[in-house]
Amino acid sequence: MTTLTAPIAEARAAKRAALDELAGKRLLASFGISVPKSVLVQDADAAAAACGSLKPPLVLKVVSPDILHKSDAGGVKVGLEGAVEVGDAVRAMMKHPAMENARIDGFLLEEMAPAGVEVVVGGLRDPQFGPLVMVGLGGVFVEVLADVAFRICPITRLDAEEMLDELKGAALLRGARGRKPVSREAVMDVLLKVGGERGLLMTHGEDIAEADINPLIVSEHGAIAVDARFVLTQ
Ligand code: ADP
Ligand code: MG
Numbered sequence: 001m002t003t004l005t006a007p008i009a010e011a012r013a014a015k016r017a018a019l020d021e022l023a024g025k026r027l028l029a030s031f032g033i034s035v036p037k038s039v040l041v042q043d044a045d046a047a048a049a050a051c052g053s054l055k056p057p058l059v060l061k062v063v064s065p066d067i068l069h070k071s072d073a074g075g076v077k078v079g080l081e082g083a084v085e086v087g088d089a090v091r092a093m094m095k096h097p098a099m100e101n102a103r104i105d106g107f108l109l110e111e112m113a114p115a116g117v118e119v120v121v122g123g124l125r126d127p128q129f130g131p132l133v134m135v136g137l138g139g140v141f142v143e144v145l146a147d148v149a150f151r152i153c154p155i156t157r158l159d160a161e162e163m164l165d166e167l168k169g170a171a172l173l174r175g176a177r178g179r180k181p182v183s184r185e186a187v188m189d190v191l192l193k194v195g196g197e198r199g200l201l202m203t204h205g206e207d208i209a210e211a212d213i214n215p216l217i218v219s220e221h222g223a224i225a226v227d228a229r230f231v232l233t234q
Contacts, residue, residue, distance in 0.1 A: 004204075004207065005027055005030055005204065006026070006030075007019055007023035007024070007026045007027045007030075008027065008204065008207050008208075008230075008232065010023065011023060011232060012207075012232070016065070016232070017231065017232055017234075018065070018229065018230060018231045018232060019228075019229070019230040019232070020063055020065070020105060021061065021063060021108055021227065021228055021229070022038065022040055022063065022108060023230075024228030024229055024230045025038070025225065025228045027200070027228070027230065028200075028213065028225050028228055031193045031194075031199065031200050032193055033190055033193050033194075033213075033225050034222060034223065034224045034225065035224065035225050035226075035228070036059070036110040036111045036112070036113055036224060036226055037054060037055075037110065037111045038054075038108050038109060038110030038111070039053065039054065039108075039109050039110075040063065040106045040107070040108055040109075041090075041106060041107050041109055042106050042107070043090065044086075044087040044088075044090035044091045044094075045087065047060065047086050047087060047089075047090045047107055047109050048083040048084070048086050048087035049083070050086075050109050051082060051083040051086050051109070052083075054109065054110070054111050055111050056080065056081050056082060056111075056112075057078070057079045057080060057081055057111075057112045058080045058081075058086060058109055058110065058111060058112065059076065059077065059078045059079075059080070059109070059110050059111075059112055059226075060076070060077045060080060060086060060089045060090060060093065060107055060108070060109055061075060061076050061077075061107065061108045061110070062075030062076075062093055062099065062102075062104060062107060062108075063104070063105040063106045063107060063108050064099075064102045064103055064104050064105060065103055065105070066101075066102040066103055067098065067099075067102050068229075072098075073096065073098035073099070073102075074093060074096035074097075074098055074099075075093060075096070075098070075099070077089045077092075077093065078112060079112070086109060090107055093107070110226075113217040113219075113224040113226050114217070114219045114221070114224075115217075115219065116182050116217045116218045116219035116220075116223075117137070117172055117173060117182050117217070117218045117219075118137075118138065118215035118216070118217055118218075119135065119136065119137055119138075119173075119187055119215060119216045119217075119218050119223070120134070120135065120136040120137070120138065120142045120148070120212070120213065120214045120215060120216065121133070121134070121135050121187075121190055121191060121194055121213040121214075121216050121225075122134040122135075122136070122210070122211055122212045122213065122214070123153075123194055123195065123200070123201045123205075123208065123210070123211035123212075124209070124210050124211070125205060125208065125209055125210075125233065126152075129152045130152070130153065130205060131152075131153040131195070131201035131202065131205040131208075132150050132151065132152055132153065132195075133150070133151055133153055133155055133191060133194055133195025133199075133201060134148055134149065134150045134151075135148065135149055135163050135164065135167070135187065135191055136148035136149070136167070137167055137168075137169040137172060137173075138169075142214065145169070147167050147168045147169050148167075149162075149163040149164075149166040149167055151163060151195065153195045153196075153199070153201050153202050153205070154195060154196050154197040154199065154202050155191065155192065155195045155196055156196070157188060157192060160187075160188040160191040160192055160195075160196075161184075161188060163191065164184055164187060164188065173187070173218065180220050181220070182218040182219055182220055183218060183219065183220060183221060183222055183223065186218055186221075186222045186223035187216065187218055187223055189223070190213070190216055190223055190225070194211065194213075206233065207232055207233055208230055208231075208232065208233065209231045209232060209233045209234075210229075210230070210231040211229075211230050211231075212227075212228070212229040212230075213225045213227065213228055214227050214229070215227060
């Protein structure tokens with residue numbers, strides 16, 4: 001039997017099939033993965049008031065069990081500088097046609113991660129092999145680029161390193177075209193925290209059907225999971 005971490009236990013108790021973004025990020029944080037500082041709010045006034053406790057620029061995101069791809073639904077607004085802009089962004093987001101028939105649980109207001117390379121780290125449960133961990137390049141373009149590497153869990157540090165080397169776009173992490181190299185170490189660290197011996201998938205794999213950190217933003221200094229989605233097993 002696995003011990004249920006709080007966000008999973010809460011989602012199970014609420015009979016939810018997936019963790020919402022905030023719960024997903026709490027789960028990642030409990031495994032030592034960096035996530036943006038964030039606040040969940042219910043309306044424009046609360047969002048504006050919450051700005052005081054966060055460092056701009058900020059990102060606003062809709063939280064809805066009915067909206068899987070938030071950007072496609074007008075549910076992500078980046079680069080907000082202050083309370084007035086944040087309040088206006090919430091009001092505009094609420095009016096978006098895609099929100100009309102969706103259940104809205106609130107809005108996540110969070111600090112922006114420093115610019116970097118967008119990587120995807122994921123996990124899924126294979127009926128035969130158990131948990132698999134995946135890394136890919138491309139963030140929003142991951143499906144288009146299809147540049148991914150998979151391993152059966154648990155992975156070692158060497159596996160994590162080989163997964164990165166396997167990517168066709170591996171050079172992007174090393175700083176192609178005059179760009180600064182970003183931290184491969186930070187990506188490997190996240191891969192181990194997800195797919196390593198004591199990682200998320202090895203310890204909670206019976207509850208997690210699908211894990212998706214998309215994107216993990218990797219800069220020179222580290223990696224931050226700015227989006228998180230977990231689908232629970234039935
Ligand atoms: P979705 O995948 O549901 O459309 P995301 O939460 O992944 O929504 O946000 C879409 C894009 O916005 C991300 O791929 C990333 O480029 C950017 N973004 C989101 N949150 C942050 C953040 N905290 N810091 C920097 N960029 C962000
Ligand atoms: Mg995303």
